[in-house]
Amino acid sequence: MSTTSEFLRACRRESVTRRPVWFMRQAGRSLPEYRKLREGTTMLESCRRPEMVAEITLQPVRRLGVDAAILFSDIVVPLAAAGVDVDIQPGVGPVIAEPVRDADAVAAIRPLAADQVAHVAESVRLLTAELGDTPLIGFAGAPFTLASYLVEGGPSRSHARTKALMHGAPEVWHALCERLVQITVEFLRVQVAAGVSAVQLFDSWAGALSEADYRRYVAPHSAAVLSAVAAVAPDLPRIHFGVGTGHLLPAMAEAGATVVGADWRTPLDQASAAVGPDRAVQGNLDPALLLAPWPVLEAEVRRICAEGDGTPGHVFNLGHGVLPETDPDALARVVELVHALPPA
Numbered sequence: 001m002s003t004t005s006e007f008l009r010a011c012r013r014e015s016v017t018r019r020p021v022w023f024m025r026q027a028g029r030s031l032p033e034y035r036k037l038r039e040g041t042t043m044l045e046s047c048r049r050p051e052m053v054a055e056i057t058l059q060p061v062r063r064l065g066v067d068a069a070i071l072f073s074d075i076v077v078p079l080a081a082a083g084v085d086v087d088i089q090p091g092v093g094p095v096i097a098e099p100v101r102d103a104d105a106v107a108a109i110r111p112l113a114a115d116q117v118a119h120v121a122e123s124v125r126l127l128t129a130e131l132g133d134t135p136l137i138g139f140a141g142a143p144f145t146l147a148s149y150l151v152e153g154g155p156s157r158s159h160a161r162t163k164a165l166m167h168g169a170p171e172v173w174h175a176l177c178e179r180l181v182q183i184t185v186e187f188l189r190v191q192v193a194a195g196v197s198a199v200q201l202f203d204s205w206a207g208a209l210s211e212a213d214y215r216r217y218v219a220p221h222s223a224a225v226l227s228a229v230a231a232v233a234p235d236l237p238r239i240h241f242g243v244g245t246g247h248l249l250p251a252m253a254e255a256g257a258t259v260v261g262a263d264w265r266t267p268l269d270q271a272s273a274a275v276g277p278d279r280a281v282q283g284n285l286d287p288a289l290l291l292a293p294w295p296v297l298e299a300e301v302r303r304i305c306a307e308g309d310g311t312p313g314h315v316f317n318l319g320h321g322v323l324p325e326t327d328p329d330a331l332a333r334v335v336e337l338v339h340a341l342p343p344a
């Protein structure tokens, strides 16, 4: 692992010579070389082929000049590996054949064993050999976001059935989350053992919850995941991210993150004040603005960097994933500008 990486230094709130930048979903449909490589192979199958994973992960690093790579995978990969019948449907997302809504369905979810994700370890090893000093970020979905797919049966705007289960049958809810903690911890341990330099826990949909519900029903499970990572790799940066989580940032920080991601709704100086001086922040360009004319985009990037200047560590990123219709040249231009501005 390189200790000179600007990305790792910013995560650890050490001084940097330039502000590091990477993009959530930097690999994927915005890149023509990705679309070409993926032709004829399903999403989940692509995630199981180490050579393909390595190539897709490297594509944005080569093209965009970002400071970190993120493993090409998906949050439902460990669920599929543990035997859950899940498919990733193009243009939809994860779809679960038998939604999990009672104690029997929870009990039927089997634990994950490391050998079921041996292909992930192999992908990480291939990548760390290729990447040299560029850090590789591993990731997993947090228990709430995974539970939402399992309970709803697929993507949901309201997360209504998930909230109904959480409040209506809290013992079933907590049992489900405990199973998901085991699966997530094992999945992250495999990535850490194989050599990732940081991990990101995606609780993408946690912003749908009130702070009280988040603290009561979700934070203890995310904390269990993050503390298990800290136990095996104390110095490894742990990034914790969700969308629309301005009201949850202190709780998400307390769950055991060393870096907290914010979306565009929360100015970075406010995000930094919310998570405290012991944590770095990551974010927070609205991905929609990558479709705007350059002068507009440039002004936004400058504003975000100015707001990040007062933080103890700023990793530039988007507030959520790259949209498929994004021009990769806009991403490359953002990287160039962030690197040209004085570091935080």
Ligand code: 1CP
Pocket: 023, 024, 025, 026, 027, 028, 029, 043, 070, 071, 072, 073, 074, 075, 076, 088, 089, 090, 091, 092, 093, 094, 139, 145, 154, 155, 156, 202, 204, 321
């Ligand atoms: O470059 C990278 O960032 C790595 C790629 C990556 C990541 C980090 C993929 C590939 N998936 C993920 C994580 C992921 N998957 C999250 C957390 C991050 C986020 O909030 O965006 C979530 C919520 C999912 C679930 C998922 N998988 C969705 C969202 C559906 C919804 O609820 O709205 C979708 C569309 C997928 C499929 C998927 N995952 C990744 C890609 C490239 C795709 C599209 C595949 C295809 O259409 O063929």
